[in-house]
Amino acid sequence: MCAERLTRRSECEWYMEAFGQMRVPVIIYADEQLIKAMDEKVCEQAANVAKLPGIVKASYAMPDAHWGYGFPIGGVAGFDPDEGGVVSAGGVGFDIACGVRALRTGLTPDDIEPRKAELADMLARRIPAGLGSRGKLKLSRQEIDEMLQGGARWAVEQGYGTKDDLAHTEENGRMTGAEPRYVSDHAKERQKDEVGTLGSGNHYLEVQKITEIFDTHSAEAYGLAQNDIVVSIHCGSRGLGHQIGTDFLPRMAKAAQSQGIELPERELACARVNSDLGQRYLGAMNCGINCALANRQVLTHLVRQVFERFLPEADLVLLYDVSHNTCKVEEHRVDGRTRKLYVHRKGATRAFGPGHISLPRDLRKMGQPVLIGGTMGTASYILVGTEKGMSLSFGSCCHGAGRAMSRKQATKRWHGQDVIRTLAEKGIIIRGASKRGVAEEAPGAYKDVNAVVDATDKAELARKVAKLEPMICVKG
Amino acid sequence: MSKAYWEHYSHPADMGIRGFGPTKEEAFTQAALAMTAIITELRTVEPDEEVEISCEEQDEELLFVTWLNSLLYEMATRRMLFSKFEVEIENNQLKTRAWGENIDLEKHSPSVEVKAATYADLKVEQDKDGNWLVQCIVDV
Numbered sequence: 001m002c003a004e005r006l007t008r009r010s011e012c013e014w015y016m017e018a019f020g021q022m023r024v025p026v027i028i029y030a031d032e033q034l035i036k037a038m039d040e041k042v043c044e045q046a047a048n049v050a051k052l053p054g055i056v057k058a059s060y061a062m063p064d065a066h067w068g069y070g071f072p073i074g075g076v077a078g079f080d081p082d083e084g085g086v087v088s089a090g091g092v093g094f095d096i097a098c099g100v101r102a103l104r105t106g107l108t109p110d111d112i113e114p115r116k117a118e119l120a121d122m123l124a125r126r127i128p129a130g131l132g133s134r135g136k137l138k139l140s141r142q143e144i145d146e147m148l149q150g151g152a153r154w155a156v157e158q159g160y161g162t163k164d165d166l167a168h169t170e171e172n173g174r175m176t177g178a179e180p181r182y183v184s185d186h187a188k189e190r191q192k193d194e195v196g197t198l199g200s201g202n203h204y205l206e207v208q209k210i211t212e213i214f215d216t217h218s219a220e221a222y223g224l225a226q227n228d229i230v231v232s233i234h235c236g237s238r239g240l241g242h243q244i245g246t247d248f249l250p251r252m253a254k255a256a257q258s259q260g261i262e263l264p265e266r267e268l269a270c271a272r273v274n275s276d277l278g279q280r281y282l283g284a285m286n287c288g289i290n291c292a293l294a295n296r297q298v299l300t301h302l303v304r305q306v307f308e309r310f311l312p313e314a315d316l317v318l319l320y321d322v323s324h325n326t327c328k329v330e331e332h333r334v335d336g337r338t339r340k341l342y343v344h345r346k347g348a349t350r351a352f353g354p355g356h357i358s359l360p361r362d363l364r365k366m367g368q369p370v371l372i373g374g375t376m377g378t379a380s381y382i383l384v385g386t387e388k389g390m391s392l393s394f395g396s397c398c399h400g401a402g403r404a405m406s407r408k409q410a411t412k413r414w415h416g417q418d419v420i421r422t423l424a425e426k427g428i429i430i431r432g433a434s435k436r437g438v439a440e441e442a443p444g445a446y447k448d449v450n451a452v453v454d455a456t457d458k459a460e461l462a463r464k465v466a467k468l469e470p471m472i473c474v475k476g
Numbered sequence: 477m478s479k480a481y482w483e484h485y486s487h488p489a490d491m492g493i494r495g496f497g498p499t500k501e502e503a504f505t506q507a508a509l510a511m512t513a514i515i516t517e518l519r520t521v522e523p524d525e526e527v528e529i530s531c532e533e534q535d536e537e538l539l540f541v542t543w544l545n546s547l548l549y550e551m552a553t554r555r556m557l558f559s560k561f562e563v564e565i566e567n568n569q570l571k572t573r574a575w576g577e578n579i580d581l582e583k584h585s586p587s588v589e590v591k592a593a594t595y596a597d598l599k600v601e602q603d604k605d606g607n608w609l610v611q612c613i614v615d616v
């Protein structure tokens with residue numbers, strides 16, 4: 001069995017030597033309890049990733065890792081194109097650049113509490129969420145192409161947000177290398193009225209309060225203090241991202257053989273970076289990233305409008321915006337030299353350490369804010385990237401709690417109405433979701449986010465800065 | 477003796493769908509019903525409007541996933557849910573007539589959107605009695 005081959009190298013690092021067709025070892029970051037509870041399949045899937053051409057250093061799994069399709073969710077892998085490295089549509093997944101952004105508000109719970117229900121209703125009314133919802137923007141083909149090239153920058157140019165928002169978004173709000181011509185008409189058709197929609201599943205918009213500060217110095221640099229109200233938005237690239245995955249997965253699965261790639265399973269479909277198909281996918285996936293950035297930017301604008309009307313004293317300032325499902329070209333030191341790698345993060349967050357050139361000036365000294373979404377009703381965290389994380393995992397860490405139970409098991413165990421009532425007793429208002437959707441997302445269906453974040457901190461992938469508890473949750 | 481039915485099965489992140497039937501066509505149909513049933517209660521979806529979909533692939537496993545994804549595309553762009561299907565398969569070419577109606581949030585109370593059908597845990601198999609099983613994990 002796979003997990004039996006793991007040896008413990010330190011409190012939170014588990015190592016599996018390469019064997020068989022694996023080109024590199026597997027490294028899983030987790031504490032003993034998380035590793036015991038971790039699905040056997042995580043190890044197996046991480047080992048499969050280790051078999052792909054051009055993989056560098058190791059196939060990593062983060063503390064929230066669970067059984068995914070192809071890559072484990074919580075999987076990180078870097079590929080060197082000069083060594084035949086690949087880009088994998090399966091390694092990015094269907095919700096390209098699904099991510100989280102957090103906004104400071106300048107408010108405290110006292111400002112919110114008296115009108116909490118009213119605010120929740122207003123947010124639920126103004127933020128299009130759930131299956132079949134349409135955004136307020138209707139884009140022509142030309143406008144879609146502009147959005148796909150411009151990302152959040154396009155959204156700001158259209159009047160949705162500020163230049164300062166862009167500085168505090170990965171890639172300054174615009175992913176370069178986006179090629180709308182490689183995005184199918186089907187994908188564009190799905191997006192023509194989905195910009196500015198939250199989506200469904202585990203996506204949400206939350207009003208949260210900071211209940212604990214772990215690192216005063218970083219918190220100050222991030223403008224965060226105990227009792228501050230923060231708004232977090234979790235969503236992705238909507239139908240366009242899903243369709244790009246759907247379009248490229250079969251093409252890569254079919255082309256693998258002709259590129260001399262042996263796929264351990266079809267879902268790991270990939271193509272050489274230095275191939276026409278690889279380049280086409282990258283051009284399309286970068287459009288997917290821009291779509292997600294534009295989407296979160298438009299949603300930010302809608303949230304600001306609600307707060308302006310409701311609590312005009314609020315000033316919603318973007319702390320940072322992180323993406324979870326991406327493949328990005330990054331420079332990393334490997335074996336004493338700097339190499340250009342195609343780093344896949346599937347359900348993992350980029351967590352760059354202090355001084356990294358890509359960070360905005362006001363945060364560069366500190367390191368990247370890492371936003372970890374909890375589940376409906378449980379805590380979220382803000383962490384800071386570490387220098388050590390850069391060498392441990394290409395500057396990556398966990399992305400959330402990670403599911404511990406299937407949706408099916410969850411609906412057998414809980415009723416949506418009971419979940420909503422229990423959360424209401426804790427002062428958390430849920431809006432927008434169907435009852436079954438709420439049961440599927442019940443907090444108990446996820447791993448303990450506190451344990452995941454503690455292991456991340458102990459492994460030094462990123463360091464804890466602040467803990468946030470939800471007050472209002474608008475479900476997708 | 478065999479009958480056609482569908483089921484969901486557990487997957488930590490997502491959901492597995494499975495269709496059984498005496499013919500490949502029936503098993504495909506059942507799996508598509510299982511997909512709709514992830515989103516809403518099947519009985520709430522009236523088969524009022526008909527949509528035709530066709531696709532082809534190089535093998536039957538790829539065909540199964542491509543077909544489910546074609547249905548998802550029609551559902552997303554037409555804002556529809558489907559509750560009845562007629563499937564014809566010949567030489568890995570597939571023609572479907574799907575019946576359903578527009579999504580009504582009140583009536584269907586959709587719990588989740590299906591993002592895509594995946595190749596994970598993918599099977600298109602016939603047992604020794606000639607019955608078919610088709611399955612895959614869908615990303616929600």
